[in-house]
Amino acid sequence: MTRFEVLELRIGRSAPLGSSGVLSAINKHPVQGSRPIGYLGFEGDEQADRKHHGGPHKAIHAYSISHFPVWAKELPDHAKHFRPGAFGENLVIDGADEADLCLGDRWRIGSALVEVSQGRQPCWKLNLRFDVPDMARRVQDTGRTGWYFRVIEPGSVAAGEDAKLIARPNPTWSLARTSHLLYHDRMNRTDLAEFAQLPGLPDSWRRVALNRLASGKTESWCCRVETPTL
Helix, strand or coil: CEEEEEEEECCCEEEEECCCCCEEEECCCECCCCEEEEEEECCCCCCCCCCCCCCHHCCCCEEECCCHHHHHHHHHHHHCCCCCCCCCCCECCCEECCCCCCCCCCEEEEEEEEEEEEEECCHHHHHHHHHHCCCCHHHHCCCCCCEEEEEEEEEEECCCCCEEECCCCCCCEHHHHHHHHHHHCCCHHHHHHHCCCCCCCCCCCHHHHHHHHHHHCCCCCCHHCCCCCC
């Protein structure tokens, strides 16, 4: 797979998430025409929690449109929520998902060059977004997480453009394999050691692998996936 299509480009500002009062920029609206993109993402886009979202390794969030009908079938009472933009993605993707993309892939989209930096680590705000108490854990367990791009060369991107694969330095490390290692085959020491040495891996993910190898234990995900008392 060397191409995919950007069906929609979306941006959003921080605002209260439903009736919770929690600030979030997950509500992204579609943008027509070409949009400038810099090292921290699209012009006009925001992240409410810059400690855990945004930054150079999470400049652009992408999500595959192929996942929405699967979610709707699994959670029919919440099917109305599963539509483009539901996961706060900047790019709605057709023709590729986590099994098709690898860590470190470089893609030319419009005039910008971007690189797959990591899969999304879902947080408890998804529980509020979808009104499903364990939605973040469901996203994590299924591997239907979406992914992030870092920006290598700024440029402009528009909906309807094809992305073209420029380089694939880690062809054996798909996002699906990465998710399986992090959340299912968690103490596979051979894979953890290989994963920790991947060039361009965000420091936070490298630390996860090295800490597991050193401690023999998996880190706790509770604070990330379980909704706190608000």
